[in-house]
Amino acid sequence: MNEDALLQRTWHHSRFSDIARLVSLKEKKGLKISLAFPTLNEEATIGKEILVMRTELMERYPLLDEIVVIDSSSKDNTRKVAERFGARVFDSKSILPKYGAYRGKGENLWKSLYVLEGDIIVWVDADISNIAPKFVYGLIGPLLEDDKIAYVKSFYERPIRSSKGISSSGGGRVTEILVRPLFSLFYPELARLIQPLSGEYAGRRSLLEQLSFSVGYGVELGHLIDILQLSGIGALAQVDLDLRIHRNQTTAALGKMAYGILNTFLARAKKYGATEILRELEDHVLPERNHIALEMDDSAEGSSHRVIKTTIPPVERPPIIEIAEYREKFKK
16 A cells, blocks of 8 residues: 555544444444543543533433543642543542553543443544644544454644733644654654644554553554554544634653653564664753752852653553453453
């Protein structure tokens, strides 16, 4: 399949706006569909997200069979708000406790596969200010229309806030500076993904259960490379959701994100023979200059600098189908 084949499976969400038609396709194919929100301190937005999806895509149109929140032990009222608005809520560390717990989005996604019931899984970030049903039905549509498609990514305009106000675009900085150049060099088929790191995507359980999950920032990139190797570019599609308004990360936070993503990329490149790793990977990232602390000592030199390291463990959860409890629950 040629490198531009993915562009033939790139659509605008309006193509799938006839939700009644999607419900008919779902029922005809005998599928269950689950929506999950990974959360950490999202009390300000999670209630509205659940309300919109439950009202429009469960009560008005029975497209979704369940809405679940997987929480990373939030310190605010995220879990209480989510329960009040009708979601099933789990603390991530309580799921498959035998296998331990890590803090990270990838950890929540991996564990969600154990508690969700759907044949199709939709994951949506919990910090979206302009949430709308299109964020879900736009991702489900391609999976219901075409049985060959197994994983659907979102893309959108991402406004960015600065000292001068809000610019209409400028988000996705890690994608353009790091991920797209890497994909262009090593996996040019994937470079056609407009926003490979977008936080909203959907997939078939039959594929998702075969994927490894980086517990942190690299989970989306790891999925894409694994899917390319397992199923080929023909399993992927992407949908334009127009606009996504959310919190923008600081430069320091983006540095940590880039480090985690690069760790995952190098692990995949080594696994699939795309390149050689010449040194062992560290498990921490050094901060930008403004976050290097000045430490005083009593020596004649007066003062010295020390670096504050942020630990970013390169932990990978195995394909969940390898977990005995999962195979028993889902009769695999």
